[in-house]
Amino acid sequence: MASATPSVLFVCVHNAGRSQMAAGFLAHLAGDAIEVRSAGSAPAETINAAAVEAMAEVGIDISAQSPKILTPDAVETSTVVITMGCGDACPVFPGISYRDWALEDPAGQGVDAVRPIRDDIKALVEDLIAELVPAHAGNGR
Numbered sequence: 001m002a003s004a005t006p007s008v009l010f011v012c013v014h015n016a017g018r019s020q021m022a023a024g025f026l027a028h029l030a031g032d033a034i035e036v037r038s039a040g041s042a043p044a045e046t047i048n049a050a051a052v053e054a055m056a057e058v059g060i061d062i063s064a065q066s067p068k069i070l071t072p073d074a075v076e077t078s079t080v081v082i083t084m085g086c087g088d089a090c091p092v093f094p095g096i097s098y099r100d101w102a103l104e105d106p107a108g109q110g111v112d113a114v115r116p117i118r119d120d121i122k123a124l125v126e127d128l129i130a131e132l133v134p135a136h137a138g139n140g141r
Helices: 018-033 049-056 072-076 111-132
Strands: 007-012 035-040 080-083 097-100
Touching: 007 018, 007 072, 018 035, 018 049, 018 111, 049 111, 080 111
Parallel strands: 007 035, 007 080, 080 097
Antiparallel strands: none
16 A cells, blocks of 8 residues: 655745745646645735746646645645745654755745746646655656
């Protein structure tokens, strides 16, 4: 029997741009192979419109998502927690893999500035999928 499905939690301050784009890519590229979550230490009211537009350009619709508050339970029940500039706000639990992706914050920027951030996130997500679900490596490439 296959092991339990890995779970990835993407965390940024507002849960409106970077973490939403990462979650969108992971859900789109990994399908049901990985459980995807995102949250913010201080969630915004709405998702970043430029992030929505940049993702739509690559065929991924994140417009229905909404920023969510980071909870200790969400962290504790994740296999991997990926932070994107949330500093010390993320609770730390033993046995969980933590990573920090240093990405520019798309807040307040237009879609032209968000595209390279989106592309960086896609490359990081593809590497993450190859690590967590080795059988997925090479699919669709």
